[in-house]
Amino acid sequence: MNTAENTSEALLSLKNISLSFGGVKALTDISFDIKKGEIRAIIGPNGAGKSSMLNVINGFYHPQEGEVWFNGNLRGSLKPHEIARQGIARTFQNIALFKGMSTLDNLMTGRITKMHANIFWQAIWKGKAEREELEHREKVEHIIDFLEIQAIRKTPVGRLPYGLQKRVELGRALAAESKLLLLDEPMAGMNVEEKEDMCRFVLDVHEEFGTTIALIEHDMGVVMDIADRVVVLDYGRKIGDGFPDEIRADQNVIDAYLGVSHD
Amino acid sequence: MFYRESGDFKSNYAADQQTFPIKFDRIGVAIFLVFAFFIVPFIINDYWEKSIIVPVLVWSLAALGLNILTGYCGLVSLGTGGFMAVGAYASYKLTTSFPELNMFLVILFSGGITALVGILFGLPSLRIKGFYLAVATLAAQFFLIWLFNKVPWFYNSSASGMITVPERTIFGIAVTGSNSPPWATYLFCLIFVVVFAVIARNLTRGRLGRSWMAIRDMDIAAEIIGVAPLSAKLSAFAISSFYIGLSGALFFSVYLGAAEPTEAFGIDKSFLVLFMIIIGGLGSIFGSFIGAAFMFLLPVLFKNIMVGGFGWPTDMVQHLIFMLVGALIMFFLIVEPHGLAQLWRVTKEKLRLWPFPH
Numbered sequence: 012m013n014t015a016e017n018t019s020e021a022l023l024s025l026k027n028i029s030l031s032f033g034g035v036k037a038l039t040d041i042s043f044d045i046k047k048g049e050i051r052a053i054i055g056p057n058g059a060g061k062s063s064m065l066n067v068i069n070g071f072y073h074p075q076e077g078e079v080w081f082n083g084n085l086r087g088s089l090k091p092h093e094i095a096r097q098g099i100a101r102t103f104q105n106i107a108l109f110k111g112m113s114t115l116d117n118l119m120t121g122r123i124t125k126m127h128a129n130i131f132w133q134a135i136w137k138g139k140a141e142r143e144e145l146e147h148r149e150k151v152e153h154i155i156d157f158l159e160i161q162a163i164r165k166t167p168v169g170r171l172p173y174g175l176q177k178r179v180e181l182g183r184a185l186a187a188e189s190k191l192l193l194l195d196e197p198m199a200g201m202n203v204e205e206k207e208d209m210c211r212f213v214l215d216v217h218e219e220f221g222t223t224i225a226l227i228e229h230d231m232g233v234v235m236d237i238a239d240r241v242v243v244l245d246y247g248r249k250i251g252d253g254f255p256d257e258i259r260a261d262q263n264v265i266d267a268y269l270g271v272s273h274d
Numbered sequence: 275m276f277y278r279e280s281g282d283f284k285s286n287y288a289a290d291q292q293t294f295p296i297k298f299d300r301i302g303v304a305i306f307l308v309f310a311f312f313i314v315p316f317i318i319n320d321y322w323e324k325s326i327i328v329p330v331l332v333w334s335l336a337a338l339g340l341n342i343l344t345g346y347c348g349l350v351s352l353g354t355g356g357f358m359a360v361g362a363y364a365s366y367k368l369t370t371s372f373p374e375l376n377m378f379l380v381i382l383f384s385g386g387i388t389a390l391v392g393i394l395f396g397l398p399s400l401r402i403k404g405f406y407l408a409v410a411t412l413a414a415q416f417f418l419i420w421l422f423n424k425v426p427w428f429y430n431s432s433a434s435g436m437i438t439v440p441e442r443t444i445f446g447i448a449v450t451g452s453n454s455p456p457w458a459t460y461l462f463c464l465i466f467v468v469v470f471a472v473i474a475r476n477l478t479r480g481r482l483g484r485s486w487m488a489i490r491d492m493d494i495a496a497e498i499i500g501v502a503p504l505s506a507k508l509s510a511f512a513i514s515s516f517y518i519g520l521s522g523a524l525f526f527s528v529y530l531g532a533a534e535p536t537e538a539f540g541i542d543k544s545f546l547v548l549f550m551i552i553i554g555g556l557g558s559i560f561g562s563f564i565g566a567a568f569m570f571l572l573p574v575l576f577k578n579i580m581v582g583g584f585g586w587p588t589d590m591v592q593h594l595i596f597m598l599v600g601a602l603i604m605f606f607l608i609v610e611p612h613g614l615a616q617l618w619r620v621t622k623e624k625l626r627l628w629p630f631p632h
Contacts, residue, residue: 069498095500107495109488111557120488124500126481130509136476141288144480148287187499 021080022047022191022223023068028077030063030247037063038074038247045191050217050224052238052255054231056267059244061227062104065193068225069101070094082190096124100184101193104227106176110169114160114179117168118151121186151186157219158182158212174205178212185216192216194226198233206230210237235259243267293475310464315457323456324529325574330567331463332525337550337562338474339517344548345556346478347510348490349399353411355543356418357515359535360388361522363428366437369450369527370430377442377449377527381466384523385516391418392515399507403493415544422535438532450527459528466520475559477513486510487557518547553603555615564614572599 024044030037038060045051053061066072067079070091079086081097089097100121109117126147128140155161158178163171168179177197184192197213198206210233216222228234234241235255243251243258245267251258258264284290294300318327336354343349364384368375375383395414399407422428429437441451448454449462477483485506488496497503526533533539546569554565573595580591610617 071494071498090502091497092500092502095498101498103495107492109491109495111491112484112487116484116487120484120496120501121499123481123485123488128481130477130482133480133482134473134476136480140476140480144291145287148291152287183499 020047021045022082023225024080025064025067026078026080028064028067028074028079030060030067030072030074036247038067038244041077041244041247041249043242043249043252045223045225046240048217048221048223049239050213050226050237052226052228052234052241053244054228054234054241054258055244055250058246060247061244062195063247064244065101065195065225065227068191068193069099095187095189098187098190099193100187100189100191102177102180102184102195102197104195104199106173106180108168108176108180108183111167113165113167114171114182115148115151115155115164117179117183118154118186119147121183122147122151122188124187150188154182154185157185157215174201174208177201177205177209181209181212181216185220185222188220190223192222192224194224194228196227196229198228198230206233213237291479293479307468310468311461315461318456318460320456323460326571327460328463328529329525330570331460331467332521332529333547333550333566333570334563335467335470335521335524336518336547337554337566338471338559339514339519339521340547341551341554341556341558341562342474342478342486342517343510343514345551345558345561346483346490347486347507347514348403349396349507349510350404350408350548351411351514352408352541352544352548353395353414353418354518354547355539355541356415357388357392357518358522358525358543359418359422359539360391360515361385361519362526362533362539363422363437363535364388364519365523365527366430366439367428369440369442373440373442377444377462380442381520381523381527385519388519388522389512389516392511392518393508396508396511396515399511400504412541412544415541419535419539434534436532436534437526439527442527450531452531454528463524463528466524470517470520471559471563474517478559482506482509490557549603551613553606553613555613558613558615560618561613561615564618568614569599572602 021044026042028041029039041064053064055061063072067074070089070093073088081099086094109120112120126143128138128143132138132140155164158181160175160178160182163175168176171179181194181197184194194213198209201209213224213226214237217224226234226238238255240253241251241255241258242249243261243264250267251261251264253261284295294303336358340351340354343351361384364387365380368380368383369377395411398410402410423435429435432438439450441448441453443449444462447458449458478486485496485501488499488501489503489506493503496506522539526538530538550565550569551562552565553568554563555561576595576598577591580586580594581588606614606617610620
C-alpha cells in the first residue's frame with residue numbers, strides 16, 4: 012500500500028499557508044505536500060481548520076499568505092471553476108448534490124469541464140453535442156457500475172437515502188477524472204457496514220484509477236488503515252505529519268485528541 | 275393497459291437518452307404534430323385563431339423562456355413584460371426600417387436583440403439572488419416600459435404613441451395585419467413554437483442545461499465542479515430573453531397588431547407568465563405549455579360557460595372568474611406544489627400500476 016514511496020514527486024504542495032477571517036486565524040503557517048498517487052489524510056479535532064484547508068486547495072478561500080503549487084506550477088489567484096478545470100475535484104462534508112437532478116445527470120455534470128460542444132450543436136442535438144453526450148455517458152456508466160448504483164440511475168438524488176447520496180457524490184467527483192480528489196469526511200454519519208463499503212470504494216478508486224486522494228476523516232481506525240501519510244491540524248496549526256504509525260505514537264497528537272491541561 | 279414501458283428495452287445510450295423514451299409517447303406526439311400542421315390549418319376559424327390558439331402558442335413561448343431562467347437556472351425574474359416589450363418594439367423597428375426583411379428573420383432578430391438586453395439586466399444576478407434579484411428585474415420591467423413611452427424613436431413618433439404593425443407577407447400570404455388569414459398566422463406561430471420547444475428541450479438536457487440546473491440546486495458545488503457561474507447565469511438570461519423576445523414580437527405583430535407599452539406589456543404580464551410556469555411546473559418544458567394553456571384558457575372557458583351558457587352579466591362574470599381562477603390556482607398548488615407537469619407524471623405512474631397500487 013506504500014505507493015507513496017515509489018514516486019516522490021509532489022502533486023500539490025502548500026507552502027506557509029496562512030488564512031484569516033477578520034481577526035480569526037483559521038490557518039497559521041501550514042506547509043505540507045501531497046505526492047502523486049498517495050492517500051493523504053488530514054485529521055484534527057473539530058474546528059482545527061481541516062475543511063478550510065480543503066477550501067484553500069480548491070480555491071474557494073484565498074489565503075492571505077503562502078503559496079500553492081499544483082502539478083509543478085505556482086498557482087495564481089484562480090476562481091474555483093478554473094481550478095476544477097486544472098484537475099481538482101472534491102466531495103463535501105454536508106452533501107452538496109444537485110437535488111433536483113437524477114443520479115445520472117449529477118454524474119454527467121461532474122464531467123462538465125470535459126464537454127465542449129458549442130450552443131449551436133447542443134440546440135439541434137446533432138454532431139459534436141450528440142457524440143460527446145454518448146461518449147461521456149459511457150464513461151459515467153462505468154463509474155455507475157463501479158459504485159454499484161445502477162438501480163438508482165434515474166432517481167432524483169433528493170429522494171435517495173443518506174448513504175447512497177454520499178456514494179453519488181463520490182461518483183460525481185470521480186466523474187471529473189481529476190488528478191487530485193479531495194474527500195471531506197466521506198464516512199461521516201455512516202454505520203459500520205456503509206463505512207466498510209465506502210473504504211472499499213476509496214481504495215478501489217485509488218488502485219483502479221491511480222487517483223491521488225486527500226481525505227478528511229474522524230474515524231481513526233479508517234484513517235490509520237487506508238492513509239499512506241497523515242497530517243494533523245489543531246487550532247489552525249500543523250502539529251504532526253508523517254506515516255500513520257508515527258502519528259499514532261506522536262505525543263502532541265495524542266494530547267490534541269485527548270486533551271491535556273496546559274499548565 | 276396499452277400505455278406501458280415494460281418490454282420497451284433500450285440497448286444503446288442514444289435510445290435511452292431520447293426525449294420520449296416510451297414508444298407510445300412517440301407515436302402520440304407524431305400524430306399530434308401531424309394533426310397540428312396538416313389538419314388544423316384547414317379547420318381553424320377566426321374565433322379559434324384570435325381567442326384561443328394563437329395566444330396560447332405565444333404565451334407558451336414566453337412561459338418556456340421564463341422557465342429556462344427560473345425553472346432551470348433558479349433565477350427569479352419579474353421583467354418578463356418588459357422583455358416582451360423589447361421583442362415587440364424590436365420587431366416593429368426592424369420591419370418598419372427594413373420592409374423587405376423576411377418576417378421570420380424579423381422575429382428571430384427581435385429575439386436576438388432581447389437576448390442582448392436580457393444579458394444587460396442579468397448582470398446583477400452574478401451578485402444577488404432570490405427575492406433581491408426579483409426586485410432588480412422589476413426595475414428592468416419599469417425602466418423598459420418607461421423608455422418605450424418616453425423616447426419617440428421607438429414608436430416612430432406616431433401621434434398616439436402606439437405601434438401598429440404594417441402588413442407583411444411570406445410567399446405572398448399575409449402573416450401580419452388585418453388581412454392575414456387565420457391559418458397563416460397560426461402556422462407562423464406554430465412553426466416558431468415547435469422549433470423552439472425542441473431547441474429548449476435539447477438545450478436543457480445537454481451540457482448547458484446541466485450547468486443551469488447545477489447553479490439552481492447548489493451554486494457553490496456547481497462552481498467547484500467546474501461550472502463557471504458567470505457564463506451559466508448569463509447564458510440562461512440570454513436564452514430566456516431570446517424566447518421571451520420571440521414571444522413579445524409574435525404577440526405584437528401577429529396577435530395584437532397594435533400595442534401601447536403600458537397596457538400590453540405591463541407588470542401584470544410578468545406575473546401572468548410567472549404564474550404559468552409555477553402552475554405548469556418549474557423546470558419542465560411540458561409544464562410551460564400546460565401552464566400557459568391553463569392560465570389563459572381557464573378564464574375563456576369560464577366566460578363561455580357563464581356568459582354564453584347561463585347568460586349572466588359580463589361584469590359579474592369577470593369578478594367571478596378572478597375568484598375562481600385564484601381558488602383553482604391555490605387548489606392545484608396544495609394538491610401538487612410542483613405543478614401540473616408533476617401531477618401528470620404522478621398520474622401516469624399511478625395508472626401504470628393500476629389496479630394494484632403496490
